[in-house]
């Protein structure tokens with residue numbers, strides 16, 4: 798029995814975007830000599846931050862914003 802595999806892969810915008818972001822991160826990485834992006838001439842330039850955030854954030858594929866947990870209020874633990 799031949800398991801029919803669809804040649805259907807959800808490889809589209811996301812993967813292409815990821816490789817694009819990889820290029821951007823490589824291009825806009827801080828140069829060790831000048832300590833800044835060679836394109837924008839600023840350390841950790843906006844392009845680099847934007848691309849690396851999407852590259853390294855696990856939720857990037859879901860395109861969902863990362864909501865940080867609210868800080869827990871600290872009650873006095875010594876209330877005996």
Ligand SMILES: [Zn+2]
Nearest residue numbers: 825834837842
């Ligand atoms: Zn840059």
